[in-house]
Amino acid sequence: xxxxxxxxxxxxxxxxxxxxxxxxxxxxxxxxxxxxxxxxxxxxxxxxxxxxxxxxxxxxxxxxxxxxxxxxxxxxxx
Numbered sequence: 001x002x003x004x005x006x007x008x009x010x011x012x013x014x015x016x017x018x019x020x021x022x023x024x025x026x027x028x029x030x031x032x033x034x035x036x037x038x039x040x041x042x043x044x045x046x047x048x049x050x051x052x053x054x055x056x057x058x059x060x061x062x063x064x065x066x067x068x069x070x071x072x073x074x075x076x077x078x
Contacts, residue, residue, distance in 0.1 A: 004047075005045050006043065007042065008040060008042060012043050026051070
């Protein structure tokens with residue numbers, strides 16, 4: 001079994017383009033699994049992957065193929 005790599009909150013925040021405070025909030029509420037090694041939180045690649053899977057909106061394969069502009073009226077026309 002390959003060994004997980006652990007990265008800091010700062011490294012993952014940069015990777016996800018979110019603030020460190022947001023990521024620490026996710027850790028505190030239990031949404032993102034992390035370990036505290038004394039010098040700060042560390043998150044494994046596997047735990048980040050699981051977090052992202054749990055927060056998916058829908059699989060990419062179910063995205064609409066074609067959007068009909070007539071179905072989306074412009075509200076400014078009213």
